[in-house]
Amino acid sequence: MRIELPSTMRAMVLEKPTHPLVLKTLPLPVPSSQQVLIKVIACGICRTDLHIIDGELTQPKLPLIPGHEIVGIVVKKGDEVTRLKEGDLVGVPWLAYTCGECKYCKRNQENLCERALFTGYTIDGGYAEYTVAYQQYCFLLSSSYANPSGSPLLCAGLIGYRSYSMIDTHAENIGIYGFGAAAHILIQIAIYQGKKIFAFTREGDIKAQRFALKLRAYWAGDSTQAPPEKLDAAIIFAPVGKLVPKALHDIDKGGIVVCGGIHMSNIPSFPYELLWGERIVRSVANLTRKDAEALLQIAPKVPVKTEIQIFYLHQANEALNSLRAGTVHGAAVLQISDMQAKHF
Numbered sequence: 001m002r003i004e005l006p007s008t009m010r011a012m013v014l015e016k017p018t019h020p021l022v023l024k025t026l027p028l029p030v031p032s033s034q035q036v037l038i039k040v041i042a043c044g045i046c047r048t049d050l051h052i053i054d055g056e057l058t059q060p061k062l063p064l065i066p067g068h069e070i071v072g073i074v075v076k077k078g079d080e081v082t083r084l085k086e087g088d089l090v091g092v093p094w095l096a097y098t099c100g101e102c103k104y105c106k107r108n109q110e111n112l113c114e115r116a117l118f119t120g121y122t123i124d125g126g127y128a129e130y131t132v133a134y135q136q137y138c139f140l141l142s143s144s145y146a147n148p149s150g151s152p153l154l155c156a157g158l159i160g161y162r163s164y165s166m167i168d169t170h171a172e173n174i175g176i177y178g179f180g181a182a183a184h185i186l187i188q189i190a191i192y193q194g195k196k197i198f199a200f201t202r203e204g205d206i207k208a209q210r211f212a213l214k215l216r217a218y219w220a221g222d223s224t225q226a227p228p229e230k231l232d233a234a235i236i237f238a239p240v241g242k243l244v245p246k247a248l249h250d251i252d253k254g255g256i257v258v259c260g261g262i263h264m265s266n267i268p269s270f271p272y273e274l275l276w277g278e279r280i281v282r283s284v285a286n287l288t289r290k291d292a293e294a295l296l297q298i299a300p301k302v303p304v305k306t307e308i309q310i311f312y313l314h315q316a317n318e319a320l321n322s323l324r325a326g327t328v329h330g331a332a333v334l335q336i337s338d339m340q341a342k343h344f
């Protein structure tokens, strides 16, 4: 059954960085030959959205519809779309398009593509009733995620999974610094794979520490505390540069510190001995299709359950303010439509 498509849609629009989003009625976007039109079920709210809206990421398309954790249904295809069909349940992440021709794309580092486009940053995203996306970066989702709970997998889940995949598979003790949206997904996968998780939170954030323990963290404490055992690896999700030397201090020789955020405050200088012993510090950027496919394959098996706080489309500013204030429990998600895949 085809649904009748409207000619307009509602969207929350960033007209000017540092200003609140504005609810607008816009013409329905038209997919190009390689794109699909998606009816958005839900779109997660990511910390990166805050960095865009607050003007810290300085190259947004303007006006812009933010949002890059999109769960939705394909309702129309561009002429050259072969991978997807109408009625498919898909997820759309931050990385929206890669050229396939630059040196990075050619050496399997499409996440670093020179001509990449980014959902909800350099092209419009999912704080809207409809959006368009390139077929190559639409990922089929398990039907169990045909609702707002699937959204956090598309960025928080992916960046966490990519960060985790940088760690040697033999690592047992893994520290996670910053226990929010990404951490609460990753811990479920890591524990499923037999890892011991040490969760570090803001000082005195007992609520987040209890949440980590509920998700079966082996230990949870303040980021200023030393873990009870040496760590084999650390993943930093908090955008706090001083956690880099702290995490280096906590890991054993040969260990790695993965910085899982797109933005971080300055890293203070530290003595070379913290890096000595072949310790590694690295960042992760964006994602590859391989990461997305791997995560979306394992997530329903675990099964990963996301803790979400639902807001409606017109409440996007409220949701962003809650995220900014650190009062969101789990991940904030805009529920935009309650349409399920089975309705097709």
Ligand SMILES: [Zn+2]
Binding pocket: 046, 047, 048, 049, 068, 094, 155, 156
């Ligand atoms: Zn994100």
Ligand SMILES: [Zn+2]
Binding pocket: 098, 099, 100, 101, 102, 103, 104, 105, 110, 112, 113, 114, 115, 116
């Ligand atoms: Zn490229």
